[in-house]
Amino acid sequence: MSMGRTSAVALFGLAGSLVDVEAHTSNGLPAFVLIGLPDAALNEARDRVRAALATSGCEFPRQRLTVNLSPASLPKHGSAFDLAIAIAVLVASGSVGPASVHRVVHLGELGLDGRLRPVAGILPSVLAARGAGATTVMVPAGNAGEAALVPGVRVVPVASLRDAAIWHGGAFDAVGVEPVMPPAAQEQDRVEPELADVIGNSDAVEALQVAAAGGHHVFLLGPPGAGKTMLAARLPGILPDLEADAALEASSIRSLSGVPVSGSLLRRPPFEAPHHTSSAASIVGAGSGIIRPGAAVRACHGVLFMDEAPEFATSALDALRQPLESGQVSIHRASAVARFPARFQLVLAANPCPCGQYGARDSECVCPPASRRRYLARLSGPLLDRIDIQLRVARISSAHVRLDTEARHTTTAAARARVTEARAATATRLRGTPWTLNSQVPGPWLRGSQARLGPSTTAAIDRALERGGLTMRGYDRVLRLAWTISDLDGTDRPGADQLGRALYLRRAISV
Numbered sequence: 001m002s003m004g005r006t007s008a009v010a011l012f013g014l015a016g017s018l019v020d021v022e023a024h025t026s027n028g029l030p031a032f033v034l035i036g037l038p039d040a041a042l043n044e045a046r047d048r049v050r051a052a053l054a055t056s057g058c059e060f061p062r063q064r065l066t067v068n069l070s071p072a073s074l075p076k077h078g079s080a081f082d083l084a085i086a087i088a089v090l091v092a093s094g095s096v097g098p099a100s101v102h103r104v105v106h107l108g109e110l111g112l113d114g115r116l117r118p119v120a121g122i123l124p125s126v127l128a129a130r131g132a133g134a135t136t137v138m139v140p141a142g143n144a145g146e147a148a149l150v151p152g153v154r155v156v157p158v159a160s161l162r163d164a165a166i167w168h169g170g171a172f173d174a175v176g177v178e179p180v181m182p183p184a185a186q187e188q189d190r191v192e193p194e195l196a197d198v199i200g201n202s203d204a205v206e207a208l209q210v211a212a213a214g215g216h217h218v219f220l221l222g223p224p225g226a227g228k229t230m231l232a233a234r235l236p237g238i239l240p241d242l243e244a245d246a247a248l249e250a251s252s253i254r255s256l257s258g259v260p261v262s263g264s265l266l267r268r269p270p271f272e273a274p275h276h277t278s279s280a281a282s283i284v285g286a287g288s289g290i291i292r293p294g295a296a297v298r299a300c301h302g303v304l305f306m307d308e309a310p311e312f313a314t315s316a317l318d319a320l321r322q323p324l325e326s327g328q329v330s331i332h333r334a335s336a337v338a339r340f341p342a343r344f345q346l347v348l349a350a351n352p353c354p355c356g357q358y359g360a361r362d363s364e365c366v367c368p369p370a371s372r373r374r375y376l377a378r379l380s381g382p383l384l385d386r387i388d389i390q391l392r393v394a395r396i397s398s399a400h401v402r403l404d405t406e407a408r409h410t411t412t413a414a415a416r417a418r419v420t421e422a423r424a425a426t427a428t429r430l431r432g433t434p435w436t437l438n439s440q441v442p443g444p445w446l447r448g449s450q451a452r453l454g455p456s457t458t459a460a461i462d463r464a465l466e467r468g469g470l471t472m473r474g475y476d477r478v479l480r481l482a483w484t485i486s487d488l489d490g491t492d493r494p495g496a497d498q499l500g501r502a503l504y505l506r507r508a509i510s511v
Contacts, residue, residue, distance in 0.1 A: 004091025008084035009125040013338030016128025020070040023088035028064035036069025056114035056162040077290045080119040083108035100168045105129040108140040118142035118182040123255040126150045141179035145262035182260040192237035196409035200396045213422035214484030215437035217346040222393035223360040228349035232305045238415040239269045246301045270302035276311035280319040291338045299344035309348040310378040422487040443476030
């Protein structure tokens with residue numbers, strides 16, 4: 001009778017917990033029993049481990065073998081436990097000493113030939129191991145670059161189970177194998193469209209810079225061909241590079257989504273544009289075993305663009321209400337709750353009616369008034385009330401094209417520099433508070449003694465609130481926009497001009 005023990009990581013959402021993997025041999029008929037709330041993929045580890053041990057030349061115990069994953073009440077999903085189970089079995093059979101194994105966290109999937117295959121979610125798994133106090137993590141060679149992005153942890157890459165056993169002191173002859181590598185990583189430095197390509201629409205270009213500087217959500221309403229998609233695609237380009245913590249979080253989400261991360265962290269803000277046929281589960285995330293992040297989570301610290309917004313299912317749109325307020329997606333299961341960060345900027349784009357021509361100067365709308373109302377009513381009031389900037393975008397005329405040859409346009413680089421400077425001013429003003437962007441500041445703080453504006457400055461929005469043109473939430477959002485515009489203008493506090501411009505950006509659709 002003998003025991004082997006090592007560690008692995010169980011992920012639930014982006015958070016992970018350290019799991020003790022115990023292998024115990026006892027007298028009785030040969031059997032391999034796996035307990036500790038494994039899912040179907042993890043249950044199949046019994047056959048993968050048995051075959052990998054045989055092809056690696058390692059002895060499999062000819063006794064009753066029980067492998068326990070502790071804590072037993074924690075759900076375990078996926079194939080990343082294979083290596084830890086195999087190493088614990090080697091210790092229980094006496095092929096490897098326990099001293100080295102016990103202090104190392106093992107992650108990786110085994111092939112039947114004994115080679116280690118890369119697994120998704122290595123970056124958040126190593127982060128969880130470091131958070132639990134682990135200092136050494138053994139991973140497949142194909143995940144070495146991704147695991148090395150976590151500072152303060154020694155990463156041991158191995159190509160096969162035999163190499164792992166040798167590293168732990170097992171008396172095996174080294175056999176060279178070709179490591180299994182993940183698919184080539186997609187180009188992280190995507191080509192970002194140039195803001196200077198936008199013709200006319202100066203109000204929309206300014207609105208994009210306000211949105212980028214303050215982290216505000218945007219709703220663009222206009223006929224087809226007005227440039228809504230063109231504008232939305234240029235918002236990520238004027239956002240500053242991600243800071244270290246945000247880059248690590250965005251890269252962890254990318255890793256958990258199954259997209260390889262190697263070489264460096266994701267530094268540019270992500271951009272997600274789901275199709276209007278997407279379900280609510282694909283927007284926020286779902287999964288029967290390992291819960292995969294949805295588009296809203298993958299857009300964390302970046303932009304979520306929903307073109308043809310009224311065509312999305314109502315459930316998919318309303319699923320965004322919680323993350324818009326809290327910056328977090330919570331997916332409830334019977335056994336636990338998976339939580340993902342979802343601090344994104346939402347950009348909605350919509351036509352004014354089903355035919356798209358309502359309000360266009362050069363076309364005639366054929367939709368009856370009731371049809372137009374039903375179309376935009378698909379965007380619920382509570383959702384739109386959470387959108388700071390609501391702007392109408394018009395088609396460009398031939399006069400704009402002629403004038404465009406003489407106009408000096410704002411470039412992406414110039415807009416990004418302006419946004420970066422405004423964000424620095426915001427961070428300086430909010431030093432000592434838990435917020436870094438104006439969109440994060442709660443209304444009571446803005447209306448409190450710390451940032452209260454004079455009655456003469458807020459007269460316009462006070463009247464709008466009294467007449468029902470603004471809700472209290474909308475009132476606070478106008479204040480946030482005004483502070484962002486003030487930071488872009490380089491002034492200490494918003495004046496009546498900044499409040500007026502903020503009110504226009506909030507209510508331009510109804511004007």
